[in-house]
Structures are given as structure tokens and as C-alpha cells.
Amino acid sequence: MNQNKLPGDSGTTPSFRTFLSTVFSYRVRPGMAAWILHRVTGLSLVLYLVIHIKGLHSLDNHLAFETYITGYRNPLFKFAEVMLLGAVAFHAFNGLRIFLQDMYFRSERQKPLFYAVLALTIIVTIIGGLPIIFPYFITPLLP
Amino acid sequence: MSQHYENKEGAVSRAKAVVWLMQRVTGIGLVLFLVLHFWVQHMPTGFLANAGEYNEILKTLSEASPEAVDAIADGKIKAALPGEHVITYSKVLERLRSPLWKIIDILLLLFALLHGMLGLMNVLGDYMKRVQLRKTVLFFCWAVTLFLAGQGINVIMAVGMK
Secondary structure, three states, X not given: OHHHOOOOOOOOOOOHHHHHHHXXXXXXXXXXXXXXXXXXXXXXXXXXXXXXXXXXXXXXXXXXXXXXXXXXXXXXXHHHHHHHHHHHHHHHHXXXXXXXXXXXXXXXXXXXXXXXXXXXXXXXXXXXXXXXXXXXXXXXXXX | XXXXXXXXXXXXXXXXXXXXXXXXXXXXXXXXXXXXXXXXXXXXXXXXXXXXXXXXXXXXHHHHOHHHHHHHHOOOOOOOOOOOEEOOHHHHHHHHOOHHHHHHHHHHHHHHHHHHHHHHHHHHHHOXXXXXXXXXXXXXXXXHHHHHHHHHHHHHHHOOOO
């Protein structure tokens, strides 16, 4: 029985503490980080997609549409918009990395490719995010 | 078409290979579609109204309907900030009246739904052991996918038809 001990298995009864100790007993290497991030961004994007398709109904009526869009123009949602861009960018670049590895690189290049994915995600999020953030948080500060 | 698999496991792994391929095809397609989508819907290009144009649209809207005057007074509709670019009803309608944009947006919708739902089913499948539970959840996912696809296509096709 002892030989089949799982990482973080303290031999105690299941509890939130043992759950946490199991989760944090894994060493998160780049490949694992990529896997977790791909999953988390993917699930968030599916959730957003459902909300987004439901929102299309506001196209029925001019007044409803402008009211709906004003909701999304709340400064808080501008941050969410940039985070959405970040999630899409990461998922896209990491997806392309997986595709390239399947097709051309095998796995020996996965670490440098993962760092390239992170760098590209940050660059794209900043470049695409600035025009979104600018009128809300930067223009008011300018003299 | 002849079947290349001999047993049930073969059929299952073949179905998994199809899902794998679909995720690659829709994924690459989505990268292209989403670059276009983001450029058109979120960046200050001609597809958005600038602050002056948007406030002009609000003026016309409030002249046409007293409800809009109330909505603006209540802050439910807000004027554009200096330098802000806003997506507007008229600009979206203008774009979606073209059949090419209708096709592009429907393809984007279907690709996104398929990619998202196959991904979701893949993730959920990792945490479900019981076959009956898997089948039920899979059925539910496909039902939601078809429902959302129908709704989305309906809205896109309805633009400019009234």
C-alpha cells in the first residue's frame, strides 16, 4: 500500500488541507504550467463565448444595443477586455506551439517555445490593450 | 466507405483522432478569424465610431425616442470619452448587411463553438469515470452547442432583413 503513495498523500482523511498539500506537492515545470494555463484560459473562453452569444440578442433593437454596450464600457470591463485579449492570445500561441510540436519539433524544444509563447502573449496584450485602456485611464491624466 | 477499424476500441480511438484533427483545423481557423474579429470590433479602425460620431448618433437617437433621453439621463447610455472608439448599432448593422461579413461571422461562430465545446468535453472527460455520466454530459454539451449555434446564426441572419 505504501508503495502506491501519491504525491502529497499524508495518509490522513480527505480534507481541504490534504487537498491543498496534494496540489502544491506537484512541481510546476514549464510543461505543466502551459497545460494548466491552456486549460484555465480555454474554460474561461468557453464561459465567455456563451455569454457573448447570448448578448447578440441586443442586436434586435437600437436602444437595447447601446444600453448593452454602455455596460461593457464600464472601466472595470475595460480591464476584463484586456484580460480577455490576454487569454485569447495565450491560448492561440500555446495552441500553435502544441500544433508545431506535434508536427515539426517533437518535444525537445518545448521549453524555449513555451517562453516564446509567454513573451508573445505579453507583447500582444500590451500592444492590443493600450488603445482599449488609453481613453479611460491615460488620457484623463494628460494635461 | 470501408471501415479501417476492427473492434470497438478501434472505433473509439478513431473518433478521438477525428476530434484531435478538428481541434487543429478549427484552432488554426480561429487564430485567423479572431485576429480579424479583434481588429474590427476592438481596435480604433473605421468599423468603430469615434467619440464625435458616437455622440452624434446618441443625439439622433434621443431626438427619435424619449426612452433614449431617459436612458441617457439615468446613465444607462453614456456619451463617449475623448479619444474613445465605440462599437455602435449602425456600424455593426452596416457591416453585417454584407453577405461576405455574414458568412465570416457565421463561420467564426461555428468554429468557436465547435472548438470550445470539443475542448470542454475533453476537459470534462478527464474527470469522469462512469460511462453513463460521460454519455449524459456529452449529450448535454452537444444540445447546448446546437442551441447556441441556432441562436447565433438566427441573430446574424436577421440583420438587415427587417
